[in-house]
Structures are given as structure tokens and as C-alpha cells.
Amino acid sequence: MAVAAVVALALLCSKHVKAVAVPVTNPRCIDLTLPVSATSQNAIYDIPRVGSTIDAVSYELDLDTRTSPKDRLLRNITVSGTYDIAAKLCVPKDGKKKDLLHIATHGGVFDGRYWDAEIDPKQYSYVENVLDAGYSILTYDRLGNGGSDKPDPYKVNQLPMAVQILRGITKMARDGELMQYASSGSKAPSAPKFNKIIHVGHSLGSITTTGLITTYGNESDGAIITGFIPTFSFPAPTIGFDLHLASEYNPELFGDYPNGYFISSTQSAIQANFFSSRRNHTAGIGGFTPELLQYGDSIKSPFGVAELISAGQLNLGLAPDFKGPIQWMLAEYDWLVCGGDCRGTADMDVLDTLYPAVAGKEVYIQTGTGHGLPLHRNANTGFKVSLDFLDRNGL
Numbered sequence: 001m002a003v004a005a006v007v008a009l010a011l012l013c014s015k016h017v018k019a020v021a022v023p024v025t026n027p028r029c030i031d032l033t034l035p036v037s038a039t040s041q042n043a044i045y046d047i048p049r050v051g052s053t054i055d056a057v058s059y060e061l062d063l064d065t066r067t068s069p070k071d072r073l074l075r076n077i078t079v080s081g082t083y084d085i086a087a088k089l090c091v092p093k094d095g096k097k098k099d100l101l102h103i104a105t106h107g108g109v110f111d112g113r114y115w116d117a118e119i120d121p122k123q124y125s126y127v128e129n130v131l132d133a134g135y136s137i138l139t140y141d142r143l144g145n146g147g148s149d150k151p152d153p154y155k156v157n158q159l160p161m162a163v164q165i166l167r168g169i170t171k172m173a174r175d176g177e178l179m180q181y182a183s184s185g186s187k188a189p190s191a192p193k194f195n196k197i198i199h200v201g202h203s204l205g206s207i208t209t210t211g212l213i214t215t216y217g218n219e220s221d222g223a224i225i226t227g228f229i230p231t232f233s234f235p236a237p238t239i240g241f242d243l244h245l246a247s248e249y250n251p252e253l254f255g256d257y258p259n260g261y262f263i264s265s266t267q268s269a270i271q272a273n274f275f276s277s278r279r280n281h282t283a284g285i286g287g288f289t290p291e292l293l294q295y296g297d298s299i300k301s302p303f304g305v306a307e308l309i310s311a312g313q314l315n316l317g318l319a320p321d322f323k324g325p326i327q328w329m330l331a332e333y334d335w336l337v338c339g340g341d342c343r344g345t346a347d348m349d350v351l352d353t354l355y356p357a358v359a360g361k362e363v364y365i366q367t368g369t370g371h372g373l374p375l376h377r378n379a380n381t382g383f384k385v386s387l388d389f390l391d392r393n394g395l
């Protein structure tokens, strides 16, 4: 995959702000700090050091330059560690499906809050809709983001490591180990034994999830892949993110991010990459209010220099052992992933070839919507499409 396309995909998702632990207000939820041990095959890449906002812009131009090398991998390295991952587990008290756990992985530019909008949760929060449908859900801040550890962004925080972190979290959930890591003061809902795990992703988080199910197919019971499809990629320019060094941009919020972590600085950049004003008036879906855009801008979060580039190291193709079901949920007017129009980007024959063991597969396009799917009007119509799909397919 071209670096620019990977970059674009990588930047698509995210939610929490730093160690400012967002208080859990939902009585169905509990904060966790999961010590996840992981070993990953990472790489040393030929990428510029980013120690200032001036460097961040140089990095964007370096990636976007038409004659820049496509392959920047210099050598492979093995990285091991135990990383603290900030997570939130929500369990509906009388939920009919509370032994089925969604594990949601956000994309670049946001943190875990991406899944749980505080504005009108019934309409915009995936977490709220999943709980109301009776399932449990775990959201987390990806490595290098929000309340999670922020390791070396050049060598450690790469997508193969993100896959191993997701895998580690999944194993802890299956083994019934989550509750022992509840933050003190957090009041525990009683967590059942989780019998099945459904992996949900957005953008870079969908790429991470795809990397999991292609390589460790038996460790997932179903997937909802939003804002990414393996049959199409668009080389969205990195410069469109208007990246600033995170710690320079807002020392109060992002002072604990080392050099090599940056943030999409302006609300206009957030709008261009994540929002679409092309509301479908017939369906009453899509478009956004100024309040939604401001909210999206307020929950943006940094990401690291090697995350986008290292997506090229993942297997995003054949998933021989994954039995599904799987749904790809695209936004009709997604700029980052589809160049502004996702219609016609899915190739069912190719998807059938890549996922030979899956019976239940579907591609759905949420009309009137941009890349940040939950931040558009009537986002819950899309959530319901995904939840109905799972239900129809035995989950």
C-alpha cells in the first residue's frame, strides 16, 4: 500500500485526552488500566526526526513528496514490553448478550472517546447503542495515546505492536482477567465470563483489527470494520492533517507526549478529513452541526511518527482462519479512505477470496456521512445496521 494511503488510513480514528482521566459517569462502565505484555516484529524506518512543529511540517512534505521512497524499512527488529493500556469496560446489567464483548479500537487523530460521544449518546455514542442492544463493550486508548503508555514513537509504537496489544487485551478478556485491573475508586459492574469477542475498528483501528483477524483468525468471533476496506485505498496527502508537535501545540493537555508525537492542529483540518456536510435529506442522515464539529475537535488526540508508515507491515489480505461474520461499514463521502466517495470501492469477489471461511459478510455504506462516522446526524442508524448484522449472523 502506498505510504500516503497508509498515512491517510492511519489517521482516521481516536478519542481520550492524556492522563486527564475522563471520569466514568455511565454507571454501567468501569475504568481499567491493563498491563499488556506484547512482543512484536517492528522495524527501523528511514523517517525524519520530529522535535518541533517545524519538523512536523517537514515530515508531512517528506511523506507527500512525489519522488519520496515508498519503502522506508531499513531493518527488522523485535520489540518486547509490558505497556499500560487505559480502557473502559461497560456491561449492561440485564443485557441479554452481556457475555458477548465488543472490543473497539479507535483510529488516528482520536482516542477511546471516539466511540462514546457525550453529545446526545443515543444518537452519537456507539457504546450507548451497544449497551442498549444488550452487549458488553470495552473501549481503550491505543498505545501511544490518551491515558495509555506513550513509548518511543520511532521504534516501539508501530502497527505490528498495535496488533499484539489488541491480541493481548483480547486474551485477557477471554481469560476473565479484566476486572482485577479496575482503577481504584471505580465501582465495578459485575462482569460475566465473556464467551465471544467481537472486534470493532475505525480507520487505523480497523487496519489494526484487520491485522489481527488475518493473522490470528481464531481469536476473534466477528468483526465490524468501519472506515476501511481492503479492496481500495486512496493516497490522501499527509499535509491535510496540518500536524503540529503535540507537546508544543498544547503543553497542558499533551505535555506528556515525547518528541515524535503530533496532532492535527486546526478544526478545519479535522473537518476536511473527518466530516461531510453533504447530508442526505431524503434519508435524514449525515451532515453535521457546528456543535458536532467542535466536539470532534475537542476530543482529538495525538499519534506517532511511525504508526502510519508501519501499516505496510501488516497482512491486510488473506484471512484463512477467521470464520466471521464481518461487516465493512463505509461512510459515503469519506475523503481520507475513498477520496470523497466510497461508492464502488468494494469488490465482493475479492472479499470472498480474502475471507474464504466467512459465511456472513456485508459491505454497507452510511449515506451522507464523512470519515468520522459517529459524528454525523443520525449516526445511530449506522450503529443499528451493524448490530442487526451481528444478530442476524448469530452474535
Ligand SMILES: *[C@@H]1O[C@H](CO)[C@@H](O)[C@H](O)[C@H]1NC(C)=O
Pocket (backbone or CB within 6 Å): 073, 074, 075, 076
Ligand atoms: C523484514 O521482515 C519481513 C517479514 O519477515 C521480510 O519480508 C523482509 O524482507 C525483512 N526486511 C529486511 C530489510 O530485513
Ligand SMILES: *[C@@H]1O[C@H](CO)[C@@H](O)[C@H](O)[C@H]1NC(C)=O
Pocket (backbone or CB within 6 Å): 218, 219
Ligand atoms: C487459536 O489457535 C492457536 C493455535 O492453534 C491456539 O493456541 C489458541 O488457543 C487458539 N485460540 C482460541 C481463542 O481458540
Ligand SMILES: *[C@@H]1O[C@H](CO)[C@@H](O)[C@H](O)[C@H]1NC(C)=O
Pocket (backbone or CB within 6 Å): 280, 281, 282, 283, 367, 368
Ligand atoms: C439518500 O438515502 C437514500 C436511502 O438510503 C438513498 O436511496 C439515496 O440514494 C440517497 N441519496 C443520495 C443522494 O445519496
